[in-house]
Amino acid sequence: MVGLGYVGLPLAIELGKAGFHITGIDKDSARVDDINRGVSHVLDVPSDVVARLVREQRFCATDSYDEASVLDVIFICVPTPHDQAKAPDLRYVQAASEEIGKRLRKGQLIVLESTTYPGTTEEVMLPLLQASGLTPGEDFAVAFSPERVDPGNQQYDTQTTTKVVGGLTARCGELTKLVFEQILSDGASVHLVSSTRAAEMTKLLENCFRSVNIALVNELTLLCDRMGINIWEVIDAAATKPFGFMPFYPGPGVGGHCIPVDPYYLSWKARQYDFYTKFIELAAEINLSMPFYVVGRVAEALNSHDKSVRDSKILVLGAAFKKDVNDPRNSPSVRLMELLLKEGARLEYHDPYVHEVNVGLGIYSRHQHDIMLSSIELDDAAIAAADCVVITVAHSAYDFESIARGARLVVDTVNATKRVSPDDKRHVVLI
Numbered sequence: 001m002v003g004l005g006y007v008g009l010p011l012a013i014e015l016g017k018a019g020f021h022i023t024g025i026d027k028d029s030a031r032v033d034d035i036n037r038g039v040s041h042v043l044d045v046p047s048d049v050v051a052r053l054v055r056e057q058r059f060c061a062t063d064s065y066d067e068a069s070v071l072d073v074i075f076i077c078v079p080t081p082h083d084q085a086k087a088p089d090l091r092y093v094q095a096a097s098e099e100i101g102k103r104l105r106k107g108q109l110i111v112l113e114s115t116t117y118p119g120t121t122e123e124v125m126l127p128l129l130q131a132s133g134l135t136p137g138e139d140f141a142v143a144f145s146p147e148r149v150d151p152g153n154q155q156y157d158t159q160t161t162t163k164v165v166g167g168l169t170a171r172c173g174e175l176t177k178l179v180f181e182q183i184l185s186d187g188a189s190v191h192l193v194s195s196t197r198a199a200e201m202t203k204l205l206e207n208c209f210r211s212v213n214i215a216l217v218n219e220l221t222l223l224c225d226r227m228g229i230n231i232w233e234v235i236d237a238a239a240t241k242p243f244g245f246m247p248f249y250p251g252p253g254v255g256g257h258c259i260p261v262d263p264y265y266l267s268w269k270a271r272q273y274d275f276y277t278k279f280i281e282l283a284a285e286i287n288l289s290m291p292f293y294v295v296g297r298v299a300e301a302l303n304s305h306d307k308s309v310r311d312s313k314i315l316v317l318g319a320a321f322k323k324d325v326n327d328p329r330n331s332p333s334v335r336l337m338e339l340l341l342k343e344g345a346r347l348e349y350h351d352p353y354v355h356e357v358n359v360g361l362g363i364y365s366r367h368q369h370d371i372m373l374s375s376i377e378l379d380d381a382a383i384a385a386a387d388c389v390v391i392t393v394a395h396s397a398y399d400f401e402s403i404a405r406g407a408r409l410v411v412d413t414v415n416a417t418k419r420v421s422p423d424d425k426r427h428v429v430l431i
Contacts, residue, residue: 007079146203166199215283253332255321310344318393326353
């Protein structure tokens with residue numbers, strides 16, 4: 001398992017539980033040491049399960065590729081970010097493929113799981129594997145199977161989610177299908193598609209679908225704000241329709257490993273075919289604008305209390321990209337903090353899962369160096385001391401009724417105060 005993050009570690013654990021002997025390869029030596037001590041850094045993977053597999057010698061981690069030649073199946077689960085110009089950054093896929101290619105032997109199966117544009121498996125990964133001198137599809141098998149991990153989801157996980165597989169050849173697809181069938185349960189199955197490119201596009205369709213629909217409701221949020229209509233009430237009403245509607249919800253932006261990144265992968269690739277994904281790019285533009293909109297709402301709320309953002313003490317609740325996870329990657333909360341710092345706010349944050357964040361960098365900031373913020377202790381005094389409390393993530397650990405009652409002013413970006421009594425919501429501004 002190359003990459004022991006939110007995708008690689010859960011998959012490694014399920015394969016280990018099914019009886020396979022798993023070697024995890026990760027360049028983060030601290031992560032490797034933790035896993036070998038039986039400590040999980042992924043909330044969805046209990047440490048006691050990791051410890052048991054390590055103790056039974058069915059799971060070990062290393063920061064070296066030296067053992068790659070003795071492995072039968074190698075999954076590549078590495079990050080696929082974009083650069084500042086929104087172009088694909090495939091250096092992690094390339095590095096893993098190059099290292100594996102140096103050690104490739106006959107009979108191995110290589111499966112790429114990292115989200116990417118159609119063509120990556122054959123155009124980027126395959127040439128690096130072929131440096132071994134072996135023939136793909138004959139001497140070794142290659143496939144793409146997009147990860148479908150939803151951190152924090154209590155209903156669907158690696159074991160209960162159907163896998164899509166596209167092989168370089170039909171035989172490659174069948175071999176990969178056999179591997180996944182050892183761990184799937186509760187009606188989950190393997191869906192074979194005709195090619196690696198079809199499998200790669202499947203993942204992008206899934207995430208672009210979410211991005212576009214979130215953008216739609218975000219744009220309607222801006223309109224409803226001007227019209228004096230509660231968008232949350234409208235969504236709840238529309239969701240009573242038993243067909244033809246699926247509720248999506250507004251917020252301070254989109255974050256995580258997929259939605260803020262994947263549409264740009266597709267747009268970049270589409271331009272090679274003289275095709276411009278205007279609809280998808282517009283959705284990304286709208287979602288990226290939401291932190292700026294929230295800053296405007298915070299400014300309006302403070303103005304109503306005869307204060308400005310500058311020199312106001314603002315407490316942001318939430319730094320993760322979604323509820324009840326410890327992952328701050330591409331979090332709109334962090335971008336919002338950066339923008340508030342730029343406006344001169346005296347900013348603090350709390351998150352029960354994210355203990356430290358790096359803010360203040362980027363083209364929107366006046367700061368020229370890293371600003372590391374640590375999560376403060378959240379108590380009644382901290383809430384009462386803030387000129388404005390901004391709720392960006394509805395973590396289950398938060399008592400929103402107590403927060404609304406104790407704060408001078410609350411800007412709620414995720415309808416976290418929905419069930420708070422009207423008397424306690426007098427100082428709550430809902431985006």
